[in-house]
Amino acid sequence: MKKTIAVLPGDGIGPEVTDAAVKVLQSIAMRYGHTFHLKHAAIGGTAVDQFDNPLPQQTIDVCDASDAILLGAVGGTKWDSNPAHLRPEKGLLNIRKHFDLFANIRPVKAVPALLDSSPLKEEVAKEVDMVIVRELTSGLYFGEPKRRSEKSAVDTLVYTREEIERIVNQAFEIARTRRGKVTSVDKANVLETSKLWREVVEERRKAYPDIEVEHMLVDSAAMKLITDPRAFDVVVTENMFGDILSDEASVITGSLGMLPSASIRSDGFGLYEPVHGSAPDIAGQNKANPSAAILSAAMMLKHSFGLHTEAAAIEKAVMGVLEDGYCTGDLAGEGKRVVSTDRFVTKVVEELEREFVSEHIMYSYV
């Protein structure tokens, strides 16, 4: 398979973790016979410094000519006092908008080797394996009118049937590749938009008779994410509820620094990035945890390129290295061997090679 990938390292630890993900992609390309053309471009604060624009036109052009985007992280105190249009985060908002990346996908999976650092009891957090599918380009954060006077303020929550249909379809498609259950979260007992949302889910489920569907109110979902997180497979919800619930879910397994994410559209094009931020305090010190960036690259292989075997190999390799006790400083703990970013990536690549070889030995016996 031949694919072009836009690589946008961004700010802080962005470049280091993106480099790590690229090394893993190169190893995958070599072993599995793919060609990945990697085209680097600037975004965020780095782009503001170089081009006075957090999302320069040449970056858009590079992305336009690519099959997917791999992003590191944006932001840093250096640009905190910039005017709104020169803030690093604006680059991220603009790129999502420009490419109409309406589906934000955030998997949360318990890592056995890291359950120690979960705030939840091990028996509650273990085996958690869910994906939150959040509508990203509509709802209360974008609806008009949006205004403020001396005496009052207004925001507007609007959803069209089409906006709901496309995100709900995404959730059903993802559920088909997993345990086949969709939990649709709304506030249908109070909100008109939620009533429409629920109606669309009921309509769309007819096309997915193999998928189990449940409706849950957002306040109940906020409780159940803590009391029984294993009950979730695919969660689909509107923008603001998804903002709150995906962040809530990100801390339950204790592996926040490990979480990848995707923002995609219906044709498979998408942007892949770690959930963690740019961590400027440890930037350039070869100690950032590259797992989330590497797992984001795996999501790209799966969602944008349909390379499920390769994606699974990467996930297995990262988990293998962690289970061997290796980790970066953020996960330091009893019985752990703290290594540099570079060393961690080398370990992941070695693990990938070992997997690949043992698979092929097995084949030759069959």
Added chain:
Amino acid sequence: MKKTIAVLPGDGIGPEVTDAAVKVLQSIAMRYGHTFHLKHAAIGGTAVDQFDNPLPQQTIDVCDASDAILLGAVGGTKWDSNPAHLRPEKGLLNIRKHFDLFANIRPVKAVPALLDSSPLKEEVAKEVDMVIVRELTSGLYFGEPKRRSEKSAVDTLVYTREEIERIVNQAFEIARTRRGKVTSVDKANVLETSKLWREVVEERRKAYPDIEVEHMLVDSAAMKLITDPRAFDVVVTENMFGDILSDEASVITGSLGMLPSASIRSDGFGLYEPVHGSAPDIAGQNKANPSAAILSAAMMLKHSFGLHTEAAAIEKAVMGVLEDGYCTGDLAGEGKRVVSTDRFVTKVVEELEREFVSEHIMYSYV
């Protein structure tokens, strides 16, 4: 002190737990020399059955002539298919609206004897002691326009400066009786209503220089409630965020069945009720946990009547009985002695008397 209390038992276990709270109030009245006139009235499904109205006029009249309202619970499958205006919950919504009870106050306090049943690790959940102050009568759930067509739907989030001022003032006043910290939760990086909210908090804090103030985005708050819940003292937020966060917070200590709540207005008038529902499956079996109703009565003494000593005595008595190992069936576990609702209340009253006597013996030595 002479006070009139409207007692609205409601549905399911409502009558049993309200009876329990009344017994405790009677014990307090006797020991501390107060007179509480108790006037019972119907609400919820029970009121629908009797009067074809979940909030009959005679109930409003009783409440109007009272200094505070003690409520059990409303709702049950029996009325689930009723039209909207004959649903039990409508009684609760209407009474809040009729009396303009804009401040919903939900304390969440870890009970050492119950930490076993928390989904959080003991070291995370222990010593949690926070109060969530939620704006209850405005925001996205009530704002107009609110409409739906075949193709789209709209809800509107509106806040006036006055609506924000009065709830923020409540939070500051409550913080003064506690550890002196207010966390104001909003989404000021995106919402106009949140920008106004933050502006009002910044203005009002000038009148409370003794109170520490922090602003937190709602998605960060949803994370921190799990990773570091002890960091919160008083949380103040708008209606929808408060709905989600207060339910999230209610499960972190494992004592959901124990949580009281208040819905009050600025003059001290208020409605006090358990957070738990009407639990029709165990109604009338003398096994409901009356703690939340009893603690709601304690909140009434504190917030509506200013009887802080008496409120503290009730809280201490309930915790004492739990620490002695007594509990109702919902909290059954190793080393626990499961007792009936009646027996539990008797234990609480005995504990209250013991406290009272030992306090007075101490006084006579002084």
